[in-house]
Amino acid sequence: MISNWIDELPSLRDLDEETKSALRRAAVRVNLPQGKIVFRPGDACVQFPLIVSGSIRVQRVTESGREIVLYRVTANETCILTIAALLATECYSAEAITETEVVAYVLKAAPFKGLMNQSSGFRSLVFEGYSRRITTLMSKIEELICTRIDVRLAERLLELMGANHCIGTTQQALAADLGTAREVIGRMLNSFERSGWVKLSRGAIEIRDASALSMLIDGKRD
Numbered sequence: 001m002i003s004n005w006i007d008e009l010p011s012l013r014d015l016d017e018e019t020k021s022a023l024r025r026a027a028v029r030v031n032l033p034q035g036k037i038v039f040r041p042g043d044a045c046v047q048f049p050l051i052v053s054g055s056i057r058v059q060r061v062t063e064s065g066r067e068i069v070l071y072r073v074t075a076n077e078t079c080i081l082t083i084a085a086l087l088a089t090e091c092y093s094a095e096a097i098t099e100t101e102v103v104a105y106v107l108k109a110a111p112f113k114g115l116m117n118q119s120s121g122f123r124s125l126v127f128e129g130y131s132r133r134i135t136t137l138m139s140k141i142e143e144l145i146c147t148r149i150d151v152r153l154a155e156r157l158l159e160l161m162g163a164n165h166c167i168g169t170t171q172q173a174l175a176a177d178l179g180t181a182r183e184v185i186g187r188m189l190n191s192f193e194r195s196g197w198v199k200l201s202r203g204a205i206e207i208r209d210a211s212a213l214s215m216l217i218d219g220k221r222d
Contacts, residue, residue: 005029005105006020008052009050009075011076011125014121015122018119019122022114022115026115027107029103029105030049030105031101031103033098034098034101036097037096037097039096040092043092044091045082045085045086045092045109046108047106047109048083048106048109048112049073049082049104050107051075051076051104052104053102054102054103055073055098056072056073056096056097056098058072058079058094058095059176060095061095066175067176069179070137071136077129077133078126079096079133080129080133080137081093081094083126083130151216152178153185153188153192154217155217156174158210165208167206168203169205195209
């Protein structure tokens with residue numbers, strides 16, 4: 001168990017001691033397994049999480065069943081849907097699922113709102129995180145509109161590539177990340193494979209020519 005969890009989060013270290021004490025008193029540690037649904041559309045928002053470790057995927061599911069990843073929340077980051085829902089006393093409009101095991105400390109709605117009212121440092125922390133996430137979402141929307149799918153796919157593959165040049169993922173997961181259909185990703189990957197850039201296998205992709213993917217990104221954005 002983390003003895004001084006506040007020191008694990010850089011964003012909390014500079015808070016005044018009164019705010020830190022309030023967090024220690026009110027926050028409750030939770031351990032979430034991988035694949036746990038954190039919230040669904042229509043759920044009431046009753047707590048604010050401070051993530052110590054792990055990753056939570058926040059996504060929308062369209063009427064046709066297509067998953068679109070909005071963003072991920074990792075250590076030292078905040079969830080803008082949670083902030084908006086808590087402040088407006090509204091329900092969630094998306095769903096969140098743990099991608100890994102997650103360790104977090106959660107504040108119930110009442111102490112969260114109390115700290116928002118009483119602590120300028122905590123209030124700044126929350127709204128700075130909110131602003132950063134909005135900027136990220138706007139960049140993602142711009143990419144969806146302005147950047148071709150083959151370029152975005154190449155970028156995502158290079159982001160996921162490990163030291164052995166292998167990626168353990170599925171076409172469905174890539175489609176959700178990039179906001180498109182699985183069939184589109186399948187066609188693009190098959191094209192990359194024919195070009196000798198990747199090697200496809202069930203549940204995995206091997207990057208054979210990372211430099212070619214980089215050239216695609218650098219030279220074909222328009």
